Amino acid sequence: MKSSIAKALFRSHTYPEYRKLVADLLLDGKSTGNEQSESLTNYSKLNDARMNRLDKTVKITDAIISRIEKLEHKYIWLVISEGWCGDAAQILPVINKMALASHKKIDLRIVLRDENEGLMNEYLTNGARAIPKVIIICKEAGIVRADWGPRPRGASELIANYKKEFGVLDEKIKTDLQLWYLADKGISVQEELTEIVENIQYGRL
Structure with a gap:
């Protein structure tokens, strides 16, 4: 296993641990990350509330469950995140x-x-x-097999098209992006990640 992966796993959090870490920092008026600002703390508060809602409402489709149950190997999904990140708040639940x-x-x-x-x-996007x-990561072999992110294809296209038309990413596109996630209901994340692990299993990756 690569040293960067091993080190990251050593200091990694479970989902409940991550949620508690973000919530505890908010009690002190802070966000995760090296940079601290009122705006980042406000984003973290909004995301914490959003994740509370999604934890209750997100449903994995029966079709996805059936496909996941057919996986022959075990995987570690190591996610790089921060509490202030709006995309992470939509995707992690x-x-x-x-x-x-x-x-x-x-x-x-x-x-x-x-x-x-x-x-x-090691995992930059453009x-x-x-x-x-x-x-x-293939759990048995400790080998990275693929990576995904930072957002589903449809959301990425929305951002790219807006930037091409207006030249900036402003508050309107942030709102449009959140509406996209609301309408999508997590289906794109389910489909894209399931497709990746299936491609690994059947030798297409």
Whole structure:
């Protein structure tokens, strides 16, 4: 196993641990990450409330559950995140529900981006430290097989098209993105991640 992965796993959190870490920092008026500001703390508060709602409402489809149950190997899904990240707040509850539905075939672990700079730099998106990033590791072999993120294809296209038209990413696109996630109900995340592990299993990756 690569040293950057091993180090990250050593300091990783379970989903409940991650949720508690973010909530405890908010009690002190702080967010996760090296940078502290009122805006980041406010984003973290909003995301904490959003994740509380999604933890109650996100449903994994029967079709996805059936496909996950057919996986022959066990995986670690190592997610790079931060509490202030809006995409992470939409995606992590979905991934957690997928892991819970997998009957321990998927072990979800979460690390903070700013505490794992070396790891983050290995999984840049177009040169940017975009999160969340899901690193899919074969548990038995300790080998990284794939990565995914920072958002589903449809959401990425929404962002790219907006930036192409207006040249900036402003508050309107942030609102539009959250509405996209609301309408999608986590289905794209389920489909794309399940497709990746199936491609691994059947030798297509």
